[in-house]
Amino acid sequence: MIDEYFGYEFGKLEYRSLMFKNQILAKQNHQGVAVVNYTDSATPYTRVIEHKHFREEDAKSFGQDKTVITYEHPADYVEGAEPYYVINDKRNNDLYAQYKSLADKEYKNKGTIFGGRLAEYRYYYMDDVIASALDKVKAELKRN
Numbered sequence: 102m103i104d105e106y107f108g109y110e111f112g113k114l115e116y117r118s119l120m121f122k123n124q125i126l127a128k129q130n131h132q133g134v135a136v137v138n139y140t141d142s143a144t145p146y147t148r149v150i151e152h153k154h155f156r157e158e159d160a161k162s163f164g165q166d167k168t169v170i171t172y173e174h175p176a177d178y179v180e181g182a183e184p185y186y187v188i189n190d191k192r193n194n195d196l197y198a199q200y201k202s203l204a205d206k207e208y209k210n211k212g213t214i215f216g217g218r219l220a221e222y223r224y225y226y227m228d229d230v231i232a233s234a235l236d237k238v239k240a241e242l243k244r245n
Contacts, residue, residue: 102184102219103200111199114222115192116184120176122146129165148173187222197222214241 104114135154139147150171178184187193200222204215216237218225225233 103197103204103215103222106215106220107200107203110203111196114196114200115188116178117186117188118176118178118182119185120174122172122174124170124172126168126170127166128168131168131170146172146174184219186224187218189224193222 102114102116104111131151132149133151133154135151137149139149150173152169152171176182204213204220207213208215214237215221216234217230221233
């Protein structure tokens with residue numbers, strides 16, 4: 102976390118966390134796909150993951166009579182928890198801008214590169230974070 106890196110000099114940024122509940126079900130298939138997202142406010146979880154559908158080998162190795170699922174629930178971030186998501190509001194974005202200024206100076210003076218969702222204080226889809234990392238590498242290679 103960029104705010105942690107700089108010792109919370111300007112205060113703490115806010116994050117959201119997640120809580121995971123795993124179950125082993127005595128059935129071959131629960132939902133037919135690896136991930137189902139739930140976006141309605143009535144459902145207490147945001148995602149259900151059925152692990153065996155990520156790779157065919159996983160389905161075979163676990164057996165056909167059981168499946169493992171994980172319910173993903175939103176959770177408030179508390180110190181010591183995993184910070185999964187940023188909170189994009191004016192207060193946090195203004196605070197991040199101050200940390201970004203420090204990060205830019207750190208890069209200029211020490212070559213420290215800040216990347217990823219916690220260092221850039223933004224939500225990234227996986228393909229976006231990979232693209233961002235590759236862009237940073239390309240820029241650094243050109244610089245040197």
